[in-house]
Amino acid sequence: MAQSSTTSRNRITNAKGLSNELLAAAKFAKDPNLIVFTPIGAGPVDILVLNIKTGEYTAYDVKTRNYRKNGYKIARARTGEQKRLGVKIINFDPESKWNMEEVKLRIKEHEGFRDTVYSDSLGFATIGYGHLVLPTDDFVEGVAYPKEQLETVFDNDFQIALTSAEELLEEIEVPKTIKGVICEMCFQLGKPRVMKFKKMWEGLEAGDYNKSADEMIDSNWHKQTTSRCESLAELVRSCAWYNF
Secondary structure, rough: OOOOOOHHHHOOOOOOHHHHHHHHHHHOOOOOEEOOOOOOOOOOOOEEEEEEEEEEEEEEEEEEOOOOOOOOOOOOOOOOHHHHOOEEEEEEEOOOOOOOHHHHHHHHHHOOOOOEEEEEEOOOEEEEEOOOOOOOOOOOOOOOHHHHHHHHHHHHHHHHHHHHHHHHHHOOOOOOOHHHHHHHHHHHHHHHHHHHOHHHHHHHHHHHHHHHHHHHHHOOHHHHHHHHHHHHHHHHOOOOOOOO
């Protein structure tokens, strides 16, 4: 009997997931101070790591990158059981590259789209994909603008955010995932406000990505756009394995 396409896709997905779990385990195993265990069977933990210097165990769930048909990345948050067990997420993809289009899609998903001028959560006039209407703009309330025009506005705003992120990270080495997060923060908040996350930057400079994520949550930004902040903080936290 011929296999269904769904069965075939599931086997490919499972094989890639297992491959990435083994590659992630090998990444940890390069450190002579770490002993890596891989539990047998399905469960909330894919990798268990023992630090022989500190005696501390850390549990990880390895997530393989996945996308919806529209190109948006599927969020991979911890389950309730994983939160109780203190399991950390690794969004591991050995083929990962800095992909501006991926970051653009995520920003668009978070911002939403309006072809007319509207007030954002802070009461500022906004249009398109979260573009703050400036005195130099000629957008008029009540007028619907072509999406093509607003896509160009978005591309310009994104380039400003990307340049800001690259300037802020000029002397700090971080995973590409975090570069994308800083780019999105600059897009939403602007470079001056992102610079004020002093303790977040201390964490990034030290490679302590859990601290950086905690400081993102402990902010007025989190109160203003809670879901977005938590989503980006989770991406930063998922890079905690990077320096092993």
